Amino acid sequence: MFKVLLIEDDANLFKEIKERLSQWSYDVYGISNFSEVQEEFTAIQPDLVLIDIQLPKFDGFHWCRVIRSQSKVPILFLSSRDHPTDMVMSMQLGADDYVQKPFHFDVLIAKIQAVLRRVYNYSAEPIALNRWNGATVDFERNTVTNEAGSIELTKNEIFILKCLLEQKNKIVIRDELINSLWDDQRFVSDNTLTVNVNRLRKKLDELELGHFIVTKVGQGYLAMDED
Incomplete structure (x- = not known):
């Protein structure tokens, strides 16, 4: 079972995504303190990170930069912001993909599965x-x-x-x-x-x-x- 860290401050959206991903046998974790994302990431050691851009304290770009400095774990952005600059910025920081809200859940699953296959299977x-x-x-x-x-x-x-x-x-x-x-x-x-x-x-x-x-x-x- 893959561990997914969902860094999302919208409680309702977090609950919905967690329920849907759980149906696909993903083990989903959230963030309890948005000032300690790095510490919680280190403790959880997820196989995949889903992260919003607009977060309390620091934005998703900041935390992507922090996570990428210590790990090659795949990162997917989830954001309602649709400006090309945000998409380009996420890729430049080392993210693997960018999903714009609102999204169809089948699209999210397809992207997650593609990234996990690419990251964890090709080395064999x-x-x-x-x-x-x-x-x-x-x-x-x-x-x-x-x-x-x-x-x-x-x-x-x-x-x-x-x-x-x-x-x-x-x-x-x-x-x-x-x-x-x-x-x-x-x-x-x-x-x-x-x-x-x-x-x-x-x-x-x-x-x-x-x-x-x-x-x-x-x-x-x-x-x-x-x-």
Whole structure:
């Protein structure tokens, strides 16, 4: 049973979401003190975090930043705010997806299931290491290492890199990446993929590898390999 931490201050909405998720065998926890979200997160050690933006004390962006600094647990935002800036901000902070309120519960379940499959199942695949332009990509530890150092990637970032490395020097079209990463492109904006790829490229720049992820305008991306 997956443990879900629902950081939501609307008592009625919290109760409704908890009841619905419980029907799908998720073990749902709430926050008793919104000044101690970090402490409660550490105590619960959830497999997934659902978080609202507008919260008492500090907003959801703050707590996303705090949680991401200590954990790679998948994070989904639930918010009535529909401005693109909020969606982009959530992805830049390391969130895995953004669900706008009011939402159809089937959509929420689909997104939760897609994220959990992606995060907790793909590491069972047999290929754990990959050599790429003098660097070692470790798909189990979510790291890329070369002589310049080592970086850690989020689940989304390592998954995107894996998809590109499986077809080195070939263009992977955007729709293929979206379908692979989010299972159903109806549930994600095209801009979300762009944000994740840009974030991946920025991290790879620390190892002087960012330029090997090439954007093909109107098509997709490719991972150049000179090894």
